Amino acid sequence: MSWTDERVEALKKLWAEGLSASQIAAQLGGVSRNAVIGKVHRLKLSGRGRTNAAPARQKKAAAPVTTTATAPAQAPAVRSKPRPAAPAAPVRPMVATTVGATALKVQYDEEPAVYQQYQALPDNVVPIARNLKLIELTERTCKWPNGDPLSEDFSFCGADSTENSPYCTFHSRLAYQPAAERRRLR
DNA sequence: CCCTGATTCGC
């Protein structure tokens, strides 16, 4: 994936809007947040108008170069992988489809046995929805889907998920209710 | 732990 004019313009726009590098990377697709930050610096966009007096960094030792067969020690949870470009109509990346598929599967396959523990939760628990893109989800974000999965603005709740659930407290209540009750509560 | 941007340097 290269920095085409379109992608650079999108980067400039999103950076100006204040999105973080990782958010921009997720939005553009095919690049890491490091790539975004690197590009931002080469474009001299850094600072974003603010006076972030960047403290001087210490120089680092050269990165050890492993010859072969060593995968990155720790791939960030939201490292995006290359995918076909589709500037006008972004294609949902493959990398996180299992996350989405799992979320949907859990939502629709959950057995009634787990209903009880969530029915007691208070009605006024409302998630701090972050409306994340599929590839922005982590193991600890609520995977409750918002909108039509086939539409462009499809997103996930993204609030902090509860300990033993793919959902936040609020959406756990919905997910583990019978369908009719879910509709009533929603 | 999660995340942020900044920097270096091999490619």
Added chain:
DNA sequence: GCGAATCAGG
């Protein structure tokens, strides 16, 4: 020019 690895910090 690019971006992974790393650093420094919230």
